[in-house]
Every structure is written in C-alpha cells, then in structure tokens.
Amino acid sequence: MILHAKKQDDETEQIISYMNSAARNEYIFPDAAEEGSKPLTEAYSQMLKKFINADNQVAMDLNNAMSVIGNSSNVKSLLEIAANQKRSIATIVEDSKKLTDSIAESENILGNIQQNVQEADAQSEECSRIMRDTVNSVNGSYEELLSSCEALEGFKKKAEQIDDIMKLVASLSTKTQLLSLNAKIEATKAGEYGRGFSVVADEIGRLSSDTQKSMSRISEYVSAIKSDIDVLVTQMSQLRNTLDACKVNADESDKHIANMGDSMNSIMDQIDDAFAQTTTQNDSAKIFLDQLANVEKDSESLIEHCQDPARDMYTISRTIDKIRGNVARKQAKLSNSQWIDIYIVDHMIFTWRLYNMIAGFETLELKNLNRPQRCKFGLWYNAEDKDYLRSNPVFAEAGRVHDELHHLAVECYNANENGDKEAAMDYFRQAQEEYGVYAATMEKVKLLFND
Structure with missing residues (x-):
C-alpha cells in the first residue's frame, strides 16, 4: 500500500514516520512536489525503491525456484520407475516360482x-x-x-x-x-x-x-x-x-x-x-x-530410498513456498503481471500437491481444496477493483478454468480417501491438463494489464 505524505516542516521526523510505516510493510513515498528537493527525503525514496525492487526480485526468484522445485514430475517419474521395477521384479519372481x-x-x-x-x-x-x-x-x-x-x-x-x-x-x-x-x-x-x-x-x-x-x-x-x-x-x-x-x-x-x-x-x-x-x-x-x-527386497528398499529424497524435496519446497508467500505478500510490491506469475506457480504447486497426497507425502484438507474463492487468485479475481474485468471473456475464462481445477482436486481427494488410487490418479491427470489450460489463459490475462 502506497501513501503520499504531506509536506512537514521537520524533514527528519517525517522520514522517521515513513520508516516506521515501512517497518509495518506500509511503503510511503514522499510527494516530491510537496517536499521539494530535500536530500534526505530523496535519499530515502531511492533507498525504498531499491528495497522494494530487491524484495520484488526475491519474490520472483523464489517464484521461479518454486516453478522448478514445486514441479514433482521428476520425483513422480523416479517413483514410478522404482514402482515399475518392483512390479517387474515381482512378476519375474512369480514367473520364476x-x-x-x-x-x-x-x-x-x-x-x-x-x-x-x-x-x-x-x-x-x-x-x-x-x-x-x-x-x-x-x-x-x-x-x-x-x-x-x-x-x-x-x-x-x-x-x-x-x-x-x-x-x-x-x-x-x-x-x-x-x-x-x-x-x-x-x-x-x-x-x-x-x-x-x-x-x-x-x-x-x-x-x-x-x-x-x-x-x-x-x-x-x-x-x-x-x-x-x-x-x-x-x-x-x-x-x-x-x-x-x-x-x-x-x-x-x-x-x-x-x-x-x-x-x-x-x-x-x-x-x-x-x-x-x-x-x-x-x-x-x-x-x-x-x-x-x-x-525384490532391495527393490522395496529402493522405493523407500526414493521416497526419502522425495519427502525431503517436498519439505524443502513447502519451506521455500512459505518464504515466497511471505515475501510476496508482506515485503514486495508486485505488479499485476508478477502476481499472475505467482498465481500460475501457486496452482502448479496446488496440482502437484494432489500427487503428493496420493503418494503419501502430504495430508490435504477438503475444506482448503473446496474454496476456490479463498485462494490468492480467488481473492484477487473477486476483488472489487476487478469488477470491470469480469465481463472480459479472457478474464472470465480464467475464473471458470480455475474453479474447474479446484473441482477436480476435490474429486481426486474423495477418490483417494475412498482408497481408489487408480481413480485418484486419473483425476490428478485431468487436473494437470486443466492446469495447463489455466496457465495458458493466465498468460492471456497478463495482456489485460499495462504494468
């Protein structure tokens, strides 16, 4: 949130007030027209811009990192290869018997x-x-x-x-x-x-x-x-x-x-x-x-060894994701286009968390999956300042695809809770496809903004 301060006689006290606001994550830029060309005020403005740009860069770097770490396709492939190897060995053992x-x-x-x-x-x-x-x-x-x-x-x-x-x-x-x-x-x-x-x-x-x-x-x-x-x-x-x-x-x-x-x-x-x-x-x-x-015993150990780094990767990704969220919400001042990149990665992570749930790495709660309006994108999409965009077909399509993605997540959760792993994996694959549509649509939404 950016506020413009009124000109005060005491420049030092005003700068201290700005800094206290910044400490509360409220960034106030001095009004140059009102403040004039005071060296201390100008220096504070330049410093604040650098801090914000640095925080923005950190937030986006973390977002890029999460786009890599949060994508568990390699872990999924590794576990599937290990599981296939185990099944193949079990088949060989059975045939050998x-x-x-x-x-x-x-x-x-x-x-x-x-x-x-x-x-x-x-x-x-x-x-x-x-x-x-x-x-x-x-x-x-x-x-x-x-x-x-x-x-x-x-x-x-x-x-x-x-x-x-x-x-x-x-x-x-x-x-x-x-x-x-x-x-x-x-x-x-x-x-x-x-x-x-x-x-x-x-x-x-x-x-x-x-x-x-x-x-x-x-x-x-x-x-x-x-x-x-x-x-x-x-x-x-x-x-x-x-x-x-x-x-x-x-x-x-x-x-x-x-x-x-x-x-x-x-x-x-x-x-x-x-x-x-x-x-x-x-x-x-x-x-x-x-x-x-x-x-066969070694293959079972191999799966366990494969699951250990997968769990570690999940723990690391969750930690980085929390840092990314805190930096983006509390320290950075992101543009709409940057927030859209955040939302795209958010829902990539959201989709892969379904796989983590099926693989047993993570426990999800149905109430968090079934509230598409309460996630970061949902709040941003339904904010009052976006009313003028909801009549836009691209923006409306982004909302529809987003809701469908959450619906598939709910179906995946229910199937997993019922012990039907095959159906859960089928819903996960559908969610992956829907996420691809969501990401492509959000790239189009970026074009609606000039920031």
Whole structure:
C-alpha cells in the first residue's frame, strides 16, 4: 500500500514516520512536489525503491525456484520407475516360482518315466526270456513232430507190407479153395473110399472161406488205417508248416525284443541324463529364486530410498513456498503481471500437491481444496477493483478454468480417501491438463494489464 505524505516542516521526523510505516510493510513515498528537493527525503525514496525492487526480485526468484522445485514430475517419474521395477521384479519372481515348480514337476515326471522305463526294461528282459523259452519249446516240438512224422511214414510202409501179405494170403486162400474143390471131385470119384477125403476137403473149403472173410475184414481195417495215416500225415505236415512259421516268427520276435531292449537302454541313458540335467536346473532355479527374493527386497528398499529424497524435496519446497508467500505478500510490491506469475506457480504447486497426497507425502484438507474463492487468485479475481474485468471473456475464462481445477482436486481427494488410487490418479491427470489450460489463459490475462 502506497501513501503520499504531506509536506512537514521537520524533514527528519517525517522520514522517521515513513520508516516506521515501512517497518509495518506500509511503503510511503514522499510527494516530491510537496517536499521539494530535500536530500534526505530523496535519499530515502531511492533507498525504498531499491528495497522494494530487491524484495520484488526475491519474490520472483523464489517464484521461479518454486516453478522448478514445486514441479514433482521428476520425483513422480523416479517413483514410478522404482514402482515399475518392483512390479517387474515381482512378476519375474512369480514367473520364476512357476518355472521352478515346472522344473520340479518335470523332475518328478522324469523320475516316474525313469521308473516306468526301468520296469518296462525288466519286463522286456522277461519277455525276451519267455520268448527264448518259447523258441526252444517250438524247436523241441518241431523235432518231436519230425520224429512222429517219420514214425508215421514207417508205420504206413508197414501197413503197405501188411497189404502185400494180405494179397499173398488171399492168393493162397484162392488156391486152397481150388484145392478143396478138386479134393471133393476126387472124393466123389473114389466113392466109399473117398468119403474121409471128402470130409477133409470140406474143412479145407470152410478154412479157405473163413480166411477170405478174415482177409476181407483185415483189408478193410488196413485200408482204413492207411487212410487215417494219410490224414494224420497231412495234418502233421500242416502242423510242421505252422511250427516252421511260428519258429520264424518267434525268432523275429526275439530279435525285435532284443532290439527293443537296446532301445530301452538307450532311452534309459537319455532319461538319466535328462533327469540329472533337470535336477541341476532345479537346484539352479532355486538359487536364482533366492537371489531374486533378495533383489525384490532391495527393490522395496529402493522405493523407500526414493521416497526419502522425495519427502525431503517436498519439505524443502513447502519451506521455500512459505518464504515466497511471505515475501510476496508482506515485503514486495508486485505488479499485476508478477502476481499472475505467482498465481500460475501457486496452482502448479496446488496440482502437484494432489500427487503428493496420493503418494503419501502430504495430508490435504477438503475444506482448503473446496474454496476456490479463498485462494490468492480467488481473492484477487473477486476483488472489487476487478469488477470491470469480469465481463472480459479472457478474464472470465480464467475464473471458470480455475474453479474447474479446484473441482477436480476435490474429486481426486474423495477418490483417494475412498482408497481408489487408480481413480485418484486419473483425476490428478485431468487436473494437470486443466492446469495447463489455466496457465495458458493466465498468460492471456497478463495482456489485460499495462504494468
């Protein structure tokens, strides 16, 4: 506030009065027209101007400093990088746990396969032994069958010999019958003397007849035996062929089983190698997982270490901001354009305080966020000496955007209080965008003033 003093006779007392007013932050410039060219008064005026200019410069330097320190984008980026790193490490740890579990499961599966292959190999050996016994049994049966076939062939030849003997006996029987017939003829010729011979001739005839009947039955039996032997020989031949095929198949099966055993042994060797490698991988994965757990703890410490300087930066910025406010309000004499620069930085800090709230660096009060008319810009904008500007569309737009910025701050606060960090961050990003509009609009408002 600037007051013009009336001319007094006592220059020294007047200067002391001016200085007392300055001590109360009321800067009074002597009226040069009334005071005349008094050296002491002129010197005081020049000194006061220098003090005010110096305070103005300090206020604006602090404002510029706050435009840098109050912008927590670097801190936000640092914390986000640390948080992303922590999430990435947590994801790696989780994936590594799954990998370790998978390797352990693979180890168990390989162990089961190893056991199954060992059992299969043992069963293959047993099958090979049984097949060899089968081959030996088939070979023995084949030899016995050959022996039986040879015996049947001999029996068939003997039956044919019997048939020849039967033919000889049949021939003898025919001759005996003829002899009996001749004997009867001769007995008849001899009359009484040939009666005994006739009896003999009859007996010889019955013997010949009985012999022929017996030979007929024996011939039938021999034919039947020969026919049965032929059938049996045919069946034995078929059986021999079957045994030949079985012997070949058994030999091939034995070879295949032997080859399968070799393959099983090769598979066993490969499985043993895979099992050993999997065991090694499992041990390595466990070690790696333990190391990742340490890295995860380090990442948590990193976030804490990142938060510490962030809190320090916040504390420093709040301290400088208070000094800036005190200098601007109580010591400096700022122009409207300089105050607009103050308001722009004020609301940049205001916007970033929302992030500090979300990050846990600062606790805000809803009543301070929800009173846009009571902040420095609100008081300046609604002052009576600005009534002539409120009809100006640029000035009106600045007020509208300012109110919207405070509204978004309230929404951000409520979302954070409800524990919805994601929604709070979304409102913070909207507030950042709105602040950009506010800052651009305020640069236009500067053009409405000629100071």
